[in-house]
Amino acid sequence: MTEQLDEPLxxxxxxxxxxxxxxxxxxxxxxxxxxxxxxRKSAIEVDEDDNAPEExxxxxxxxxxxxxxxxxxxxxxxxxxxxxxxxxYSCLSFLPKNLLVQFTKMANFYFLLLSVMELYKPISDxxxxxxxxxxxxxxxxxxxxxxxxxxxxxxx
Numbered sequence: 605m606t607e608q609l610d611e612p613l614x615x616x617x618x619x620x621x622x623x624x625x626x627x628x629x630x631x632x633x634x635x636x637x638x639x640x641x642x643x644r645k646s647a648i649e650v651d652e653d654d655n656a657p658e659e660x661x662x663x664x665x666x667x668x669x670x671x672x673x674x675x676x677x678x679x680x681x682x683x684x685x686x687x688x689x690x691x692x693y694s695c696l697s698f699l700p701k702n703l704l705v706q707f708t709k710m711a712n713f714y715f716l717l718l719s720v721m722e723l724y725k726p727i728s729d730x731x732x733x734x735x736x737x738x739x740x741x742x743x744x745x746x747x748x749x750x751x752x753x754x755x756x757x758x759x760x
């Protein structure tokens with residue numbers, strides 16, 4: 605429902621004449637200027653029809669109504685939302701972005717490198733079995749769950 609007063613308390617409309625222009629003096633036509641592109645100098649050239657009358661355009665009228673309350677469901681008066689989200693991840697970007705964040709940490713990258721080297725039998729103590737992957741997977745998994753929870757709280 606729209607509540608509206610009989611008349612708005614304040615109505616602001618633009619003035620017809622500018623206060624800086626003396627109304628008693630006749631208006632002088634403006635000279636249009638264009639740059640010559642054929643010369644190397646950046647000279648300004650005045651067009652031939654200096655005395656051509658210019659068309660006067662009336663300013664567009666805008667009316668501001670104060671103390672008018674509109675219904676929130678009114679589709680013609682709907683505004684964009686001002687909601688701000690500071691989420692770091694979306695559903696699709698969580699896994700790649702978070703893995704990048706996890707392995708830019710020096711300790712996680714070090715254990716990933718050791719785990720990959722452990723798969724190579726001649727230099728492995730475990731005979732080529734990935735023993736270090738489980739602790740690394742646990743630490744990275746817990747950190748990912750913590751980041752997902754924080755991001756969910758940030759966006760709510």
